[in-house]
Amino acid sequence: MEKMTSPYKWGMVIDLDRCTGCGACVVACQAENNVGLCDKKEIAEGRDMHWLRIERFWVGEYPDVRVRFLPVLCQHCHDAPCEPVCPVYASYHNPDGLNGQVYNRCVGTRYCGNNCPYAVRVFNFYPHDWPKPLDNQLSPDITVRSRGVMEKCTFCVQRIRRAKEEAKGEGRMVRDGEVQPACAQTCPAEAIVFGNMADPQSRVARLSRSPRRFRLLEHLGTHPSVYYLKGGGREHV
Amino acid sequence: MKRRTFLQLSGMTAAGTVLSGCQSGNEKLIPYLVPPDEGVTPGKADYYASSCRFCPAGCGILVRVSEGRAKKIEGNPAHPVNRGKLCAMGQAVLQELYHPDRVPQPLKRSGPRGSGAFTRISWEESLELLAGQLRALQREKATDRLALVTPQLNGTLVELTTRFMRVFGSPHHLSFDLLGPDWLRTATRRSFGQPGLPWYDVAETRYLLSFGADFVEHHLSPVQYGYAFGRMRQGRDTVRGHFTYVGGRMSLTGASADRWMPARPGSEGALALGMARLILAESLSDAGSLAVNGLQTEKLLRRLEAYDLPRVAEQTGLPQRIIAEVAREFATTRPALAMAGETVAFQSNGPDAVRAVQMLNLLVGNLNRPGGVYPDGGSRVGPENSFTELLSLVAAMRDGRFRVAMIHGDPVHAIPPATGFQEALARVPFIVSFSSLMDDTALQADLILPDHAALESWGDVIPLAGTRDRVIGLMQPVVTPLFDTRQFPDVLMAMADKLGGKTAAFPYQSYQEMLKGTMEKRVGRAARRDFETVWVELLRQGGLFETRQGQEKGYRRAPGSSLPNPAEPRFAGDEKRFPLHLLVYPSIAFYDGRGAPLPWLQQLPDPMTTVVWDSWVEINPRTAAEMGIGFGDLVEVTSPQGAMRLPAVIYPGIRPDMVAIPLGQGHRGMGRYARGRGSNPLVLLALITDGTETRPAWHATRVRLTRISEKGELVTAGHPQGSYRSELIEI
Ligand code: SF4
Ligand code: SF4
Numbered sequence: 001m002e003k004m005t006s007p008y009k010w011g012m013v014i015d016l017d018r019c020t021g022c023g024a025c026v027v028a029c030q031a032e033n034n035v036g037l038c039d040k041k042e043i044a045e046g047r048d049m050h051w052l053r054i055e056r057f058w059v060g061e062y063p064d065v066r067v068r069f070l071p072v073l074c075q076h077c078h079d080a081p082c083e084p085v086c087p088v089y090a091s092y093h094n095p096d097g098l099n100g101q102v103y104n105r106c107v108g109t110r111y112c113g114n115n116c117p118y119a120v121r122v123f124n125f126y127p128h129d130w131p132k133p134l135d136n137q138l139s140p141d142i143t144v145r146s147r148g149v150m151e152k153c154t155f156c157v158q159r160i161r162r163a164k165e166e167a168k169g170e171g172r173m174v175r176d177g178e179v180q181p182a183c184a185q186t187c188p189a190e191a192i193v194f195g196n197m198a199d200p201q202s203r204v205a206r207l208s209r210s211p212r213r214f215r216l217l218e219h220l221g222t223h224p225s226v227y228y229l230k231g232g233g234r235e236h237v
Numbered sequence: 238m239k240r241r242t243f244l245q246l247s248g249m250t251a252a253g254t255v256l257s258g259c260q261s262g263n264e265k266l267i268p269y270l271v272p273p274d275e276g277v278t279p280g281k282a283d284y285y286a287s288s289c290r291f292c293p294a295g296c297g298i299l300v301r302v303s304e305g306r307a308k309k310i311e312g313n314p315a316h317p318v319n320r321g322k323l324c325a326m327g328q329a330v331l332q333e334l335y336h337p338d339r340v341p342q343p344l345k346r347s348g349p350r351g352s353g354a355f356t357r358i359s360w361e362e363s364l365e366l367l368a369g370q371l372r373a374l375q376r377e378k379a380t381d382r383l384a385l386v387t388p389q390l391n392g393t394l395v396e397l398t399t400r401f402m403r404v405f406g407s408p409h410h411l412s413f414d415l416l417g418p419d420w421l422r423t424a425t426r427r428s429f430g431q432p433g434l435p436w437y438d439v440a441e442t443r444y445l446l447s448f449g450a451d452f453v454e455h456h457l458s459p460v461q462y463g464y465a466f467g468r469m470r471q472g473r474d475t476v477r478g479h480f481t482y483v484g485g486r487m488s489l490t491g492a493s494a495d496r497w498m499p500a501r502p503g504s505e506g507a508l509a510l511g512m513a514r515l516i517l518a519e520s521l522s523d524a525g526s527l528a529v530n531g532l533q534t535e536k537l538l539r540r541l542e543a544y545d546l547p548r549v550a551e552q553t554g555l556p557q558r559i560i561a562e563v564a565r566e567f568a569t570t571r572p573a574l575a576m577a578g579e580t581v582a583f584q585s586n587g588p589d590a591v592r593a594v595q596m597l598n599l600l601v602g603n604l605n606r607p608g609g610v611y612p613d614g615g616s617r618v619g620p621e622n623s624f625t626e627l628l629s630l631v632a633a634m635r636d637g638r639f640r641v642a643m644i645h646g647d648p649v650h651a652i653p654p655a656t657g658f659q660e661a662l663a664r665v666p667f668i669v670s671f672s673s674l675m676d677d678t679a680l681q682a683d684l685i686l687p688d689h690a691a692l693e694s695w696g697d698v699i700p701l702a703g704t705r706d707r708v709i710g711l712m713q714p715v716v717t718p719l720f721d722t723r724q725f726p727d728v729l730m731a732m733a734d735k736l737g738g739k740t741a742a743f744p745y746q747s748y749q750e751m752l753k754g755t756m757e758k759r760v761g762r763a764a765r766r767d768f769e770t771v772w773v774e775l776l777r778q779g780g781l782f783e784t785r786q787g788q789e790k791g792y793r794r795a796p797g798s799s800l801p802n803p804a805e806p807r808f809a810g811d812e813k814r815f816p817l818h819l820l821v822y823p824s825i826a827f828y829d830g831r832g833a834p835l836p837w838l839q840q841l842p843d844p845m846t847t848v849v850w851d852s853w854v855e856i857n858p859r860t861a862a863e864m865g866i867g868f869g870d871l872v873e874v875t876s877p878q879g880a881m882r883l884p885a886v887i888y889p890g891i892r893p894d895m896v897a898i899p900l901g902q903g904h905r906g907m908g909r910y911a912r913g914r915g916s917n918p919l920v921l922l923a924l925i926t927d928g929t930e931t932r933p934a935w936h937a938t939r940v941r942l943t944r945i946s947e948k949g950e951l952v953t954a955g956h957p958q959g960s961y962r963s964e965l966i967e968i
Pocket of ligand 2: 289290291292293294295296319323324325326327328458459460
């Protein structure tokens with residue numbers, strides 16, 4: 001892993017025992033980040049633009065069948081396979097541990113998407129327009145991406161920036177829980193927790209040490225910043 | 238003029254002035270965090286508190302407004318129901334405001350009914366048109382020939398509609414919601430003598446037993462219960478609450494359960510009583526609770542004799558061992574909580590089945606206890622059986638009893654056609670719709686008086702069964718209305734004005750004023766003295782949130798209430814011709830259909846099937862294989878009531894003798910995103926009667942399937958059969 005260059009290391013914990021699969025986070029993300037509206041045809045072609053998806057697993061057969069949900073978003077890997085393959089450095093690592101994406105630098109080779117084992121980078125195959133007056137909903141904080149660029153979850157970097165600026169103005173660090181991405185903010189079950197992993201006392205850091213934790217495709221050595229907590233634990237009937 | 242002042246006048250703060258013709262005063266918006274006198278800072282967003290009225294849960298919202306435009310809806314952290322959280326629908330309400338197909342001004346029909354041909358007219362003209370119709374009724378002393386159809390309303394709007402109809406002289410106001418919990422009100426009154434709805438302390442319980450109560454999706458207050466569920470699971474230091482789900486289809490809620498009991502449809506009440514019998518027989522019940530409620534074990538046992546384990550096992554199709562195990566777990570884990578939901582209630586024996594589940598709570602002594610069930614703090618009043626009222630309204634309509642029907646909402650889509658509503662409505666000579674989108678009802682209307690979008694409206698929202706406290710959420714317009722629309726209550730008031738003579742009944746200039754007046758009455762004497770300040774504060778924080786827990790009279794068995802005794806379930810359609818049970822369920826995105834016009838919701842992959850932009854029928858893999866049906870094949874579903882074609886989804890979490898279809902699609906209108914998409918399963922539903930009461934058999938209709946072709950055009954966002962790489966998540 002790279003050397004610490006910032007007092008922040010943003011990370012996330014998703015408690016699968018709490019997640020009910022309700023999809024509130026998916027819409028929250030789309031609303032916050034001006035993610036394009038994809039019609040049926042586009043999704044049929046596999047060109048859905050969601051930055052956050054809920055994987056659904058069926059296990060077993062009737063009547064002993066179970067379902068589990070797995071919210072998947074950019075894992076913000078410390079050793080991100082998408083970064084070194086970008087010829088124009090549009091996919092880069094920022095000092096806070098975020099895997100950033102410079103939209104106006106991206107030339108659309110899609111190498112990064114091919115190299116991402118989590119399939120969380122989405123390419124703008126089509127121009128997405130918002131029929132008037134629907135365009136009024138577009139957030140002024142985030143660029144509206146055009147056709148031909150790769151885009152992805154940024155942990156709502158615009159919110160992180162705002163919180164950091166405010167904290168800096170007041171001469172302090174960002175407080176634990178002060179900044180939340182849209183998905184974590186809305187999740188009814190409080191399954192998603194976001195915060196500074198570099199602060200061992202933060203909620204996210206404490207949860208990431210849970211015996212229930214695991215990370216996706218850990219054997220690949222990507223070192224994701226997203227930890228999952230599997231079900232069970234504690235006293236149980 | 239300074240730029241800032243200009244913005245202030247033209248943008249957000251001017252919302253009050255341009256609201257509608259009958260409003261006055263330069264009402265300022267009250268932001269949530271920034272003090273109001275700071276005004277607009279270009280480029281900086283403000284948050285305004287309001288309430289979500291998309292479903293009756295009534296969550297508190299904060300709307301992010303930037304330069305006069307609403308940008309995002311978030312949960313209001315101060316609101317006791319949802320504490321800053323919000324469901325997918327609540328977020329998407331933004332797209333109702335900016336929907337490209339909104340009705341921009343009043344419309345008058347200019348072609349045959351249902352053709353969609355309308356011409357634009359002015360508000361003056363349109364109000365005069367309606368007033369003319371109503372005046373004619375007054376002249377002919379036929380005022381009871383006016384019908385008003387709305388969803389189940391609450392707060393000041395009830396006061397207004399009631400007063401309007403009374404003053405006008407018509408008793409025919411039907412407030413019908415397909416998903417309204419009237420059945421739960423009735424059952425609760427019969428069990429515990431209280432008219433309100435129950436509030437379940439899911440967060441603190443250790444054993445949750447849900448009989449078809451889909452609290453994550455739509456049951457009562459989904460955000461509140463989703464939140465509580467998270468707490469029940471991993472919110473406490475040493476306890477992880479256990480969850481058992483009973484129901485023939487594994488719903489989204491059921492998917493989170495530790496144990497799934499796919500009981501045969503209609504047998505849930507018998508299952509509850511079988512468990513009750515076992516709990517009593519093994520002396521696992523709470524003696525104190527039985528004594529307080531005047532019940533004796535021996536007597537109860539004698540009454541429950543019929544519900545012995547072998548018989549219940551046969552009725553439900555579940556193994557005896559499992560029934561006994563769950564009954565014991567439920568009785569020996571304290572606190573334990575049982576909930577009854579829609580899939581149980583809409584059986585032929587639903588009312589008694591719901592009461593049987595409620596009795597389980599009494600047996601284990603969790604009435605009025607942490608982790609148990611309490612009376613809720615809000616909606617004490619509400620319709621108890623609006624379905625019966627619906628049927629009598631339909632009968633009257635069919636007889637040509639009505640001359641004018643004023644309709645809010647989209648009943649043409651959301652009422653099962655088996656009731657005859659759609660045909661009866663066609664016999665009403667003059668139909669007025671208040672829809673802001675050209676929905677299925679508006680398409681049939683002669684006059685459309687488009688309502689404001691929720692984010693342009695004033696209002697109060699009393700949350701449904703979401704808390705034990707008294708909560709009154711307020712709605713304030715957060716943006717200047719986009720189109721030439723008017724709020725429904727303001728139109729009613731304008732109508733009262735026009736009809737004259739009786740205006741004394743409405744001593745207010747506008748609905749906003751009336752709302753302010755009701756709030757003033759609600760806040761208590763001390764606060765009333767300086768009400769202006771209080772009002773601003775209420776708007777700022779999003780409503781009146783009072784803590785008065787425990788002041789309600791707790792639950793206790795209603796004296797003389799009989800023991801529930803659910804009859805053998807009956808189904809519409811005979812078993813030979815219609816071998817499969819049909820379950821029609823509200824999807825997480827569309828509720829009763831009102832979510833369908835919003836593209837974010839159409840595009841949200843259904844959590845259980847990952848289907849987007851469509852509707853479908855769920856079939857057990859074994860049944861599908863037997864019938865040669867593959868994933869995505871086009872299938873015809875036929876019930877005694879109707880037929881429709883749908884793509885098939887192979888669904889491992891459903892009984893082999895059952896199929897399920899989500900509600901909410903199949904609109905003829907409702908704008909470009911909903912129109913002509915999927916099918917409305919309500920056309921399949923038949924009516925059943927239990928001898929005393931007729932009800933929609935939306936969980937008691939039988940169907941058969943016929944495979945049509947391979948071309949279902951089903952689009953899923955995930956792998957069609959679901960990902961099987963579950964080793965990824967270690968389950
Ligand atoms: S909002 Fe929360 S509970 Fe709902 S799907 Fe997302 S993570 Fe799961
Ligand atoms: S639960 Fe109902 S009231 Fe709450 S946000 Fe969702 S739609 Fe709105």
